[in-house]
Amino acid sequence: xxxxxxxxxxxxxxxxxxxxxxxxxxxxxxxxxxxxxxxxxxxxxxxxxxxxxxxxxxxxxxxxxxxxxxxxxxxxxxxxxxxxxxxxxxxxxxxxxxxxxxxxxxxxxxxxxxxxxxxxxxxxxxxxxxxxxxxxxxx
Ligand SMILES: [Zn+2]
Numbered sequence: 001x002x003x004x005x006x007x008x009x010x011x012x013x014x015x016x017x018x019x020x021x022x023x024x025x026x027x028x029x030x031x032x033x034x035x036x037x038x039x040x041x042x043x044x045x046x047x048x049x050x051x052x053x054x055x056x057x058x059x060x061x062x063x064x065x066x067x068x069x070x071x072x073x074x075x076x077x078x079x080x081x082x083x084x085x086x087x088x089x090x091x092x093x094x095x096x097x098x099x100x101x102x103x104x105x106x107x108x109x110x111x112x113x114x115x116x117x118x119x120x121x122x123x124x125x126x127x128x129x130x131x132x133x134x135x136x137x138x139x
Contacts, residue, residue, distance in 0.1 A: 010034065011090060014133040018116050020097040020125040028094025028103070030129060032087045032110055043082040051075020085109040087134065089127075092116070098123050 011033045017025040051071055059068030087110040094103055094116075101120040113126035 012133060014130070016094075016127055016129040016133070018094055018097050018103070018125040019113075019128050020123055023097040025128070026095050026097040026100075026125075028092055028116075028127065030089065030127070030133075031091040032129070032133075033090055034087055035085055040083050040085055043085070044079040047079040047082050048075055051078070081109070089114060092127070096121060096123070097125055 011031050013029065013031045016028050016030045018028050019025050051074060055068050055071040055075065058071040059065070061067050088107065089105065089110040090107045092103055092105045095101065096103060096116075096118040099118060099121040101118060103116050103125075104119055105116060110129075113128060116125040116127050117123075118125065
């Protein structure tokens with residue numbers, strides 16, 4: 001039996017590919033963490049809460065309406081971003097398809113496709129994770 005806390009501790013490690021047009025794909029190892037709807041909702045609500053506090057303060061500055069509306073829209077967009085974090089990319093090990101140097105990627109929300117920037121050759125590969133790896137972890 002797994003509870004919501006166990007769910008948050010679970011990570012999935014597997015193989016993926018780094019794709020760069022004109023070069024053969026390279027194999028990379030990834031560790032991803034699926035995020036439960038409760039976790040995502042809490043993070044989205046936290047972001048909304050912060051911007052609901054900021055909005056009236058920002059609206060005090062003339063011309064009032066644009067700042068207030070801007071703060072509110074920013075809060076909504078950031079909350080939506082938090083909500084859309086279905087997987088967190090925690091760790092990646094692999095080589096750039098062009099120059100063969102190791103990728104350095106900060107942990108964060110897994111995007112589809114996820115960009116992999118190479119610090120050495122400055123080309124941007126995209127991370128292709130097998131659907132089975134994501135599918136096995138579907139919540
Ligand atoms: Zn490179």
